Amino acid sequence: MPLLLVAYRVMTQEPALPQAPAYASARQQRILVVHNTADSYGEQAYANALRALDYARLNYESLDLANFEGWPDLEQYSSLLFVTEMLDGIDEAQSQQIADYVAGGGGLAVVYRGWNPYLASLFGMKAGAEYPELIEGEGGLNFQADLFPGVKGLVLSEKTIPDLSAFDVSLQREAQVLASSGSGRPIVWLYRHGQGRVIYWNTVFLTEKEARGFIVQSVLGAQGVGVLPIANFATFQIDDFPASISTKKLEPLATEYDLTLVEFYHKVWFPDMMEIAHRYGLVYTFLIPFNYNDRVEPPFGFREWEHASVQEDNQPVFYSIYVSHLAAQQHELGLHGYNHISLTLENWPSEENMVLALQEASRRWDADNLGPQPVTYVPPNNIFDEAGARALTRSFPSLRILASIYTGRFEKGGNREFEPEPWNPKLFDIPRLTDGYHLDPYMRYVMISELGMMGIWTHFIHPDDVVHTPANYPDAPYHRNPNYWPWRGDNTGERNGFYYRLLHWLDFAKTFYPWLRYIRTADSLDILRSHLENQVSVELKPFEVILHTTTPTYFQVRINDRRRLFFNDMSGAQFVHAYYGEGYTLYTLRGLKKEVRLSLIIPASEPGTTPGAQPGNLFAPVGDHEELGPKDLQDETLWQPASVPGSASETPPASAPPPRMDALPVSTPTLRRRP
Template sequence: MKTVKNGLKGKDRVVKLKVILFWGLFLVASCKMADPTADIEDITPSETPDNTDNPAPPSDTDTPDPAPADRELNEGLLDDIDLDYMSYRSAPAEYQNFVVVYSDESDGEISLKEQVCCTFNQAKLNYSLVDMEDFKTEISTYLAVLDSQDVLVFASERLWRLEEIERNLLLKAIEDGTNSIFLINTRYDDDIFKSAVGITSGGTVWPGGSGIRITKNIFPGFDNTYISSIDFLNSASIAFELSTDATVIAESSEGTPYIWKYNHGLGNIVYTNSSLFQGKSFRGLLLQCLSLVPDYFLSTQYNSALFYIDDFPVSIPAGEIGTDLLEPYEGMSKIDFINHVWWPDIKNLQESHNLKYTALAVGNYINVTEGDLYEFTDEDRENFAYHGALLKEVGAELGIHGYNHVSLVLNSEFTDDTTSTKWPGISAMSSCLNDLKRMMDDLFDHIPYYSYVPPMNRMSSSGKTALLDVFPQISNIAAVNQGIENYGDLIQEIEEDPIFSHWFDIPRFSSGYLQGDNEKWLIYDALAYSGVFSHFIHPDDAMDTVRNEGNNWDSMYSQFDNCLDEIFSDFPDLKRISSAQMAKITRAQEGMDVYSWKDGNSIRIRYSEGATPVYHYLRIQPGQGIESVQGGTVKALQSSSGLYLLTGTARDVTVNLHP
């Protein structure tokens, strides 16, 4: 689907702009306020075939009732999220468990263990950690407690330490039905072991390839995906030949198998011939490969789409030219481009894809932190008021980005970064944030602000102290999931903030308008393990030669519109929510334990506490099908691989499978 942008293209739009520009800020008073709650989808999934490439527009039942027309910015924002809270309940006697065998003897293995724990915690899997040496010593004991619904997870490459008798015990357990996954090449040069995991020949260390291709369609968006340049991708593998009974899931660009599935007797095995799972960029692939091992697999996720606009509202002097704008917009001022070209298209995206924007206000771009500080002008206030009216019209959340675009970091912190402007003290941060707050309170009548995005996605604990002092109602900070920590990048997981427990961290996983294969991979991989599409853009991306990559705005818009088409075609039921709404949900479900177990031909699920609805990926054997669900609803995401979106609406959920 390609949406029409206000009926005008290219130079035709510029001609019309010359007619309308002088109206400028008069629109503040004349903006027609639309329904600000056409945002949160009430999902009532039902059993359906796979999603098509062209999903139908939302039906009347997908859209909540309109809110009052005079609803102010951020008003009722948290009330729009309806949760049913549950008191504590103990665990059942038996439930699915994952035994993770790890080693801390190398940096790579430590990193792998960290990725496994973060992934399993996010998915609310029940797991236990066992050191490789303890497993070796007590192998009979650990194998005896596993049943057919459990999985043995090897996050260590040191299986070569197993003695022959220990190796035989492991292989006999797998042959008798113990399911296992090997998350790193074990370098176990033993013909009996290699045969058991599907290797027929080979064993030479191979120096790596130029990319990885997903060859088995195990998750929406993964099919035939090619990734060329993400961390840990070009790690050393081993040149193996596989049994014809092995199913390759991923391979190098040269055809060397990276991941495959194989059956040894009654046991299912997934084997990884790489160290790619040591990096964050493959957590979703890790979880979905794990889901192929047991008879059924249930992971917990958020089923949410969050869309951030950093640096908006913004104030830019009227005459400042967008020097890097490409034709037909070259020569336009930055503020005119933002107000009369960029925003109409961004509003069009919101309407086309039912997006819920979280916009983050920045006061100025004068990066001065002491001495002669910037004072807000009448022009600044007019810009902010105008942008606030635009955001109110589309029902966006308004949050805080900064007094200026200097990260809340002190001069004495993150000394590896010697080029960025920093702050002389916490009091200076607080003083300038207060200046921003006073202006916004005057314009927006003292509304509450719940969300904060740090400039440059960098922030220190000192900055958090200053933020809390000025904006005590902040409930969440949204930075990034990956970055350079010693430069001050605020690297986050979806969790309670480790320093200030009264707010939550909501990282963004992707950014920008131009999404190549590598960028799309980050989007889909995050969806695969967290169920979250969290993305940010800037109004001035088209004015930056690095970020526009030689594309004019029309091309950037069109490419991003098509990217959103693909994502929402694959995941049409993602709830469009704001950052503050996401924080409310994560707080309600942070302490929740999720237990699942097989009971005859049914899968039973219990929540310890927290709040419903709770969203899951449920994988069952392909072709088996679901007969009915009590305590929830279900919808096929990818029936060819047995993958479903399950929504739990009661404390106890039962999924009845077809006989």
């Protein structure tokens, strides 16, 4: 035992340590994923879970109940993950093995609602012999507990989740509800059994791709202590800027500023975005489409690129070129296309024509001194095809990143993963998950899920969102400003515009994810690849965590009992941030070496107790603790435009003692091993 730790225990006169549960001495953090190939719907959840665990770099093995002959040695796993409703093949004796495993400190996460009469009690339900009734058509999801940072207060409407497909079950009194349906039915709950935890999702919702981070965090929440490596970066992309810009006055800007669109960009929007970048440490990737013409045949000119001019130094200058030079000083310039016509053979007569147009764009890039040739490409309308993917690297060999979208239709260029582009492996897909200026509940859910999966956030906006109204674009299939919000709204005193809404989104990120690094999209590729290729293993001991990686990485340690990291006895890592949740502490650290060793301690006095009081059961739930962080951020209804321009919510200083927490033991991470 390290001498510093021995000295600390002697000075605090701690009693003899209680017996640690099984998970605390697991040789390696590892998850057993239980599925059933006979369950066609459950296999969708299984595939989704495996992708989530791979992204999270969590070690796992799989067990198929369709060929089930008995459990392996469960003590070698830090948690079990159930992703099937077909659990009827598990008999009473085998169910008792799982119950004993959890009682000894193991974790169990059920992320696809399933039922077994012998397991119902362990799941936190009141036991019954009959299969429970399935409730159809009940939707909505209201998170009333702090499952992981940023979740508490999230309310997803019935429009977002129209049918949870939940069981009609009654819970045991000790079960703690974490989320309910729109009508109040328990959907997610935590149940303690002995020294272990069970997280149960009474829904099929986690088959959704966007929900993968909730799978990861449910696994971590079911364990006692865990480690999660994170890539730790955010990319903030601005599509369609610089570009050909209108010289007309458009509402609502005409009323708010009496400026043309190009004047608004020059005098208001671009300066505001630079100020926001400075305030929050953002680094933008600006995506340039050189024209908005409809040309798909030569010649490919640039009249629209030179359309709008502004006065600078007593002379007219082409605004798109001028602002490109300004943006390139601290931010990244990427490619959005020669024009805004998606690179598909449905739109272009041939791949060769795509190449010719893009080659002209490449020559213009150099002629206008835009800097190094682009690394990042975003497809117009987030649509492209296989011919378009080939044309890109034929014309711009510098391109390495294709940033389309995470959802949508694969054949249209959407539904991408974080991996080499299937249609052109010279490009690596880094899809965007969130967009816009306004943090509505759906965007909040998608954002925190991506962050909960591997510690990244990929976001994009458009500069013209404010003028994309039904009045200005009556034939558009959708509108990015259907409510006619202003840019700021200072002129009316309401301050309800896009600017303030973006500030609140970034305040939210700063409050719950202050460790997040904002970087150029071009710089994210090497970080992401390193994360996805990193081989990680973790040893969990009662008072020590040992992390082994092939590449040093940022990581998080989640502790759900009274133990704390001992900052005076860390090897190979730097402390970055501590988040004091409801029933757990989440530490973010930066690994400096391939081996990290962390010591754990029991504080001599807990918050809210008499100094010097002796701790009780080390592995008991943390009790009687207040809510974390700024309380106004816990309530979804309080996320309205700021009354004070630029006011950013601050996180508690790292040196402050942990605030008191409710007794909601919602917690913990795990580490990775793929089959």
